[in-house]
Amino acid sequence: MDEFLSRALDLAAVKGASYCDVRLVETNQERFVVRTGVVDTISNDESLGIGVRVLVDGSWGFASTNIISPAEVDRVTGLAVEIARASAQTSNGPVSLGPAVTSRGVYTTPVRIDPFSVSPEEKMGLLLEADQRMSSVKGISARTGNLIFSRERKTFANSEGAHVEQTIYEAGGGIMATARGSGEVQRRSYPQSMRQQGCAGWEFVDAMDLAGNAERTATEAVALLTADQCPSGVTTLIVGASQLGLQIHESCGHAIELDRVLGSEAAYAGTSFLTTDKLNNFQYGSEHVNITADSVRLPGLGSYGWDDEGVPAQSTPVVEAGRFVGYLTSRETAYGLGLPPNGSMRAASWNRIPLIRMNNVSLEPGNWTLEDLIADTDDGILMEMNRSWSIDDRRFNFQFGTETGYEIKNGKLGKLLKNCTYTGITPEFWNSCDAVCNESQWTMWGIPNCGKGQPGQLGHTGHGAAPARFRNIQVGVMK
Amino acid sequence: MMGREAALALLDKALGYSKAQETDIYLSAQDLGLSRFAGGAIHQNVAHSNITLNVRSVSGKRLGRATTNDLSDSGVQKAVEAALQNALLMPEDPAFTGLPQPSEAPVVDNLDEATANCSPETRASIVRGVCLQGQEHDLNVSGACRTGVQEIAVVSSHGARAYHAGTFAGLIINTMSGNSAGWAKGGSWRLSDMDTEALGREAVSKAVDGQEPVPIESGRYPVVLDTYAVDDILEALSLYGMGAQAVQEGRSWMNDLIGDQVMSPSVTIWDDGSASDGWPVPFDAEGIPRRRVDIITKGVVNTPVHNSYTAGKEGTVSTGHQAYFTGGPIASNLFMQEGDSTLQELIGSTERGIYITRFFYTRLAHSKGCVMTGMTRDGTFMIENGQITYPVKDLRFTQSYVEALAGVEHVGSETKLVLNEVGFATRVPALKLSSFNFTGVTV
Numbered sequence: 001m002d003e004f005l006s007r008a009l010d011l012a013a014v015k016g017a018s019y020c021d022v023r024l025v026e027t028n029q030e031r032f033v034v035r036t037g038v039v040d041t042i043s044n045d046e047s048l049g050i051g052v053r054v055l056v057d058g059s060w061g062f063a064s065t066n067i068i069s070p071a072e073v074d075r076v077t078g079l080a081v082e083i084a085r086a087s088a089q090t091s092n093g094p095v096s097l098g099p100a101v102t103s104r105g106v107y108t109t110p111v112r113i114d115p116f117s118v119s120p121e122e123k124m125g126l127l128l129e130a131d132q133r134m135s136s137v138k139g140i141s142a143r144t145g146n147l148i149f150s151r152e153r154k155t156f157a158n159s160e161g162a163h164v165e166q167t168i169y170e171a172g173g174g175i176m177a178t179a180r181g182s183g184e185v186q187r188r189s190y191p192q193s194m195r196q197q198g199c200a201g202w203e204f205v206d207a208m209d210l211a212g213n214a215e216r217t218a219t220e221a222v223a224l225l226t227a228d229q230c231p232s233g234v235t236t237l238i239v240g241a242s243q244l245g246l247q248i249h250e251s252c253g254h255a256i257e258l259d260r261v262l263g264s265e266a267a268y269a270g271t272s273f274l275t276t277d278k279l280n281n282f283q284y285g286s287e288h289v290n291i292t293a294d295s296v297r298l299p300g301l302g303s304y305g306w307d308d309e310g311v312p313a314q315s316t317p318v319v320e321a322g323r324f325v326g327y328l329t330s331r332e333t334a335y336g337l338g339l340p341p342n343g344s345m346r347a348a349s350w351n352r353i354p355l356i357r358m359n360n361v362s363l364e365p366g367n368w369t370l371e372d373l374i375a376d377t378d379d380g381i382l383m384e385m386n387r388s389w390s391i392d393d394r395r396f397n398f399q400f401g402t403e404t405g406y407e408i409k410n411g412k413l414g415k416l417l418k419n420c421t422y423t424g425i426t427p428e429f430w431n432s433c434d435a436v437c438n439e440s441q442w443t444m445w446g447i448p449n450c451g452k453g454q455p456g457q458l459g460h461t462g463h464g465a466a467p468a469r470f471r472n473i474q475v476g477v478m479k
Numbered sequence: 480m481m482g483r484e485a486a487l488a489l490l491d492k493a494l495g496y497s498k499a500q501e502t503d504i505y506l507s508a509q510d511l512g513l514s515r516f517a518g519g520a521i522h523q524n525v526a527h528s529n530i531t532l533n534v535r536s537v538s539g540k541r542l543g544r545a546t547t548n549d550l551s552d553s554g555v556q557k558a559v560e561a562a563l564q565n566a567l568l569m570p571e572d573p574a575f576t577g578l579p580q581p582s583e584a585p586v587v588d589n590l591d592e593a594t595a596n597c598s599p600e601t602r603a604s605i606v607r608g609v610c611l612q613g614q615e616h617d618l619n620v621s622g623a624c625r626t627g628v629q630e631i632a633v634v635s636s637h638g639a640r641a642y643h644a645g646t647f648a649g650l651i652i653n654t655m656s657g658n659s660a661g662w663a664k665g666g667s668w669r670l671s672d673m674d675t676e677a678l679g680r681e682a683v684s685k686a687v688d689g690q691e692p693v694p695i696e697s698g699r700y701p702v703v704l705d706t707y708a709v710d711d712i713l714e715a716l717s718l719y720g721m722g723a724q725a726v727q728e729g730r731s732w733m734n735d736l737i738g739d740q741v742m743s744p745s746v747t748i749w750d751d752g753s754a755s756d757g758w759p760v761p762f763d764a765e766g767i768p769r770r771r772v773d774i775i776t777k778g779v780v781n782t783p784v785h786n787s788y789t790a791g792k793e794g795t796v797s798t799g800h801q802a803y804f805t806g807g808p809i810a811s812n813l814f815m816q817e818g819d820s821t822l823q824e825l826i827g828s829t830e831r832g833i834y835i836t837r838f839f840y841t842r843l844a845h846s847k848g849c850v851m852t853g854m855t856r857d858g859t860f861m862i863e864n865g866q867i868t869y870p871v872k873d874l875r876f877t878q879s880y881v882e883a884l885a886g887v888e889h890v891g892s893e894t895k896l897v898l899n900e901v902g903f904a905t906r907v908p909a910l911k912l913s914s915f916n917f918t919g920v921t922v
Binding site: 031033036038039041042043044045047059060061062063064066067076079080082083084085086087089090092120121124128178180183264266267268353390393394396397401419421423453454455456474477478 | 531841
């Protein structure tokens, strides 16, 4: 297939491109879905295509096709050049990429068990067993379970001499029980909403023990039907690890995307309050808040060898002892700020351009155990597992709903609470953090459905988090 | 663009590979050109072409699936064989009644050559025009202009043979000053139908009028919703409950409400995939004609939409709403009945309330009543004594959309087609609602 990449690079140069990169991507995916006792989906999905990105007259053009042939590669390369020339008609000046990227090498996600080597019967059997165990709980109206496995083979080359080959494996799964009764509808999920997913092999799903957690998950859904409503007011909040993963994603991860900061996403996803004057000059959170963006911490869904500009995977401090110190960058945006690029450009597929995407944006662990943290809390609520999420276009005002909550009274967990919500303003929230749990309660959560860009792209991101405590938080807006 | 003959020939070839008891194959193809702009310049400019075959094979009461965009003989054959292999792996599903029998879909003409062949230069020219409109008012202008053609085709071992091609054009404009923003969105199957200059004026006026917004207390206010906000309500009601799968699983807002008057008598909502004033797609991914379905009539909840599986479970027939290859049925061509009030009259009828251009990042907070949370964005204004008086800072709401539509006091006389990226279209009027629950304010 390398001949197609070389062909596009050569032709782009002939047509006047000052820079060109080409990605050939082949994706294989297996999906299994069980819905209330019925196998809803067993599917094999394959996708293959090539995308050509060029700079001509200082402006970008991109074209792609699913037909891999010399004639089609020539056509899309020519089209990319034509598009770039059109871009140059409405330009604010030539794009600068900074120092050349000349990475070369091969990367494969380390897996213990290739998920494609496990039989479909075993995968389906796992879901059916979990479904059967959920069905044993009275009051459950619907049950779902899903597994997903993917292998993406990607070759990237650019006109500066870079040539990297990567094979990225992902594995994921989850179950959910929905209960109806007493005029209520409630749900519980495991290991997290929709599913938990990582750059890993079959062992990642096997370790979830979906079947072993099925009955408990369903029982909790039914218990929520008659639980007390989450009270309204301002209180101390302990956010569970998986919910905190999404909190990090929405209020930090998106806010540090430098393309958003510079306005590239203004019309769609919005901008960011973390403007460039705040870099190294803004107290994003309390001293307990240390956040890192990396693409090397497996099984995080943002783990790879190089990004889709050929920049090597690396780790970048984002928040150090509460101080904002780093962005996620592309070559173009990093050069504009005088920074080195940190390998955060990823495309969802061959037919999309790379955008600045979160890799693994994680809250570093603190020193507390969850037991000690609860014992140290006189009055508050523990909320866990996301049910709804929303944040404004500058990433200030957020509101999250969780599947469960537990009252905390005098250092002990109390009654179960339903319809829990909390809301706040991002820097106020993170500055109210006074404790983070330790490594033993830290989990790398995977989010496989992060939307960004036009045409839309679904990004896969990782977020390591342990439970953490926040003071004076508004809760219970649903009541 | 493939064209009818090539699409059906490819599907016939694929069908010929099948050894399954029943097979259907859904082809989805798209040629897209999209120019994104920000800061008054094009910063992303892309084109893509893709053709995907989605195969379903049946063995007894078992249905397997496979998808590929490898259109070589071996690639297609592999997908067809994989679908059957997957079917053979499955346990029998007693509720599965087989693939649907073919039925004739109406012919809808929404293919415009000029839109299908729109050049990047033409899109750049449109972008340049709207950027200049904003720059005249010192506004930062961003957005996206897209054009293209979508083709779908279905063949089945039962004899279904359906093909449709439709073009699409869309323009999103976001204008920003230091402390205000405006918005406009246009869409049609014909690029020339979009008045891009008028859209530019609309976006500019909101940002100009919205400068120096004032924070107000959260709480309940009457609201006038522009069409973009009404579109959000219909999309949410669709996604979270207008499909029969959600109702059958007990997670729809419609559950326990079918036959009940739950919205204002002035609310009538239907889905019609063949209506030429929407974004017509005459048949679904199963090849079934998209029938008009009256979902809400004068505030009374009638019925969700069906695919062949959910219909089979209830002993009825599909309404043709299997919008995508997987997942449940979706109402994706929605209409809301217009009323008799101009937008000015909606505002004029409001003693004290809020005018909202659009909602942003709305998510389901609770399925009962379709309680949603989200933000206002790109033009939020106070109404006092029947007039817009000043811009306000954006607000967070937590509100049941079903309850909101129970409080419809007046309905706008003009409707707007709001076409989103993934083929979801609504034609909606502006609305005056008696009450909307704002639960927070942003900084």
